[in-house]
Amino acid sequence: MKKPITKLIHEYLRHDKKFPHVWCPGCGNGIVLGGLIRAIDAVGLSKDQVVLVSGIGCSGRMSVYVDFNTLHTTHGRALTFATGIKLVKPELTVVVVMGDGDALSIGGNHLIHAARRNVDINAIIVNNQIYGMTGGQFSSTTPYGAYATTSPYGNIEHAFPISELAVVAGASFVARATVYHAQLLEGMIEAALKKRGFSLVEVISTCPVQYGRRNKLADPVAMMTYLKENSVKKEKADTMDPKEIKDKFVIGILADVEKPVYMEDYLQVKEKSKS
Amino acid sequence: MEETRREKRYGHTIFRDWCKQCGICVAFCPKKVFDRDPKGAPIVARPQDCIGCRFCELHCPDFAISITEKDQRN
Ligand SMILES: Cc1ncc(C[n+]2csc(CCOP(=O)(O)OP(=O)(O)O)c2C)c(N)n1
Numbered sequence: 001m002k003k004p005i006t007k008l009i010h011e012y013l014r015h016d017k018k019f020p021h022v023w024c025p026g027c028g029n030g031i032v033l034g035g036l037i038r039a040i041d042a043v044g045l046s047k048d049q050v051v052l053v054s055g056i057g058c059s060g061r062m063s064v065y066v067d068f069n070t071l072h073t074t075h076g077r078a079l080t081f082a083t084g085i086k087l088v089k090p091e092l093t094v095v096v097v098m099g100d101g102d103a104l105s106i107g108g109n110h111l112i113h114a115a116r117r118n119v120d121i122n123a124i125i126v127n128n129q130i131y132g133m134t135g136g137q138f139s140s141t142t143p144y145g146a147y148a149t150t151s152p153y154g155n156i157e158h159a160f161p162i163s164e165l166a167v168v169a170g171a172s173f174v175a176r177a178t179v180y181h182a183q184l185l186e187g188m189i190e191a192a193l194k195k196r197g198f199s200l201v202e203v204i205s206t207c208p209v210q211y212g213r214r215n216k217l218a219d220p221v222a223m224m225t226y227l228k229e230n231s232v233k234k235e236k237a238d239t240m241d242p243k244e245i246k247d248k249f250v251i252g253i254l255a256d257v258e259k260p261v262y263m264e265d266y267l268q269v270k271e272k273s274k275s
Numbered sequence: 276m277e278e279t280r281r282e283k284r285y286g287h288t289i290f291r292d293w294c295k296q297c298g299i300c301v302a303f304c305p306k307k308v309f310d311r312d313p314k315g316a317p318i319v320a321r322p323q324d325c326i327g328c329r330f331c332e333l334h335c336p337d338f339a340i341s342i343t344e345k346d347q348r349n
């Protein structure tokens with residue numbers, strides 16, 4: 001018999017918080033949180049073995065609702081707090097949830113350096129392609145030409161490809177999923193949790209209110225359909241003409257490499273310095 | 276002798292206080308198990324058609340729908 005999904009998720013929520021949660025109807029944040037909870041349960045970690053660190057933004061509210069060790073930090077700096085936690089408590093599994101603005105705009109430098117150092121952290125970037133919480137300004141991942149409150153004539157900046165950036169920066173594990181592909185998402189987070197070193201899962205998410213409303217995708221169902229129709233599995237993308245996948249979301253595992261992990265080398269340095 | 280047929284049946288629980296009427300479960304259910312009430316929330320109209328795929332449960336952003344499995348002998 002399949003495990004009852006919603007029942008399991010409810011077991012991980014802080015029921016002293018106000019529900020329904022604060023997110024808008026059809027917002028992808030809830031789907032990401034569900035996937036994260038199921039992945040942690042599948043790996044078999046107890047609530048106390050996990051620290052969930054988040055920044056500021058709609059996605060940052062995740063750490064409020066769920067019963068792990070949690071730390072709700074400042075905008076853009078979640079990875080720095082998480083690195084500190086991992087250095088002091090290497091036995092804990094550290095998960096960081098960030099919005100695209102949080103992780104790539106204000107916090108972009110922390111992201112590439114955490115990947116470069118290969119700190120043993122699991123980063124989840126909820127890429128809704130907009131600043132949700134502050135009212136729909138374009139972020140560094142808003143597509144070229146898309147509409148935002150700050151780009152009423154269409155965005156003239158180009159989007160960072162988050163996952164590809166993490167690959168070249170040196171992350172051990174990089175994967176992309178969307179909230180439409182919830183089962184894949186859960187599997188990618190599970191693989192990230194099991195992997196040593198810096199893991200990043202980029203989740204293309206839905207913000208029907210701040211992004212959708214300005215880009216003919218105000219209906220949550222339309223946003224989900226858009227993700228469904230514009231995603232291509234990595235295996236298939238590898239066989240396609242790069243021109244065909246230019247505006248598509250390539251989903252699946254993009255990098256999975258073995259390399260020295262910062263924490264392990266750091267502990268060795270600590271030992272050497274004593275002798 | 277009467278023939279026994281084992282068939283899977285599924286129970287559907289909607290937590291109405293948590294549902295935000297986003298329409299995702301209704302639109303994407305492959306068996307069109309739900310209708311929408313005037314506010315947009317799901318009504319379990321055709322539970323016998325459910326195949327237990329859990330799409331609704333995996334995608335409800337508000338953890339407001341629960342599918343349970345019950346084995347039945349008909
Ligand atoms: C240092 C600092 N600068 C700016 C802000 C204002 N601010 C709060 S959330 C946010 C961006 C939200 O977008 P994103 O990180 O993509 O998360 P989302 O709300 O879309 O989940 C900004 C600019 C802040 N809180 N702190």
Ligand code: SF4
Pocket residue numbers: 022023024026027028029058059128132133206207208209210211
């Ligand atoms: S503004 Fe967008 S990201 Fe924020 S809760 Fe609403 S739908 Fe979600």
Ligand code: SF4
Pocket residue numbers: 285303304305306307308324325326327328329330331332342
């Ligand atoms: S489990 Fe699948 S078939 Fe059954 S109601 Fe949900 S989406 Fe429809």
Ligand code: SF4
Pocket residue numbers: 289293294295296297298299300301315316317334335336337338339340
């Ligand atoms: S997916 Fe969830 S919140 Fe949306 S209409 Fe269905 S039960 Fe309600």
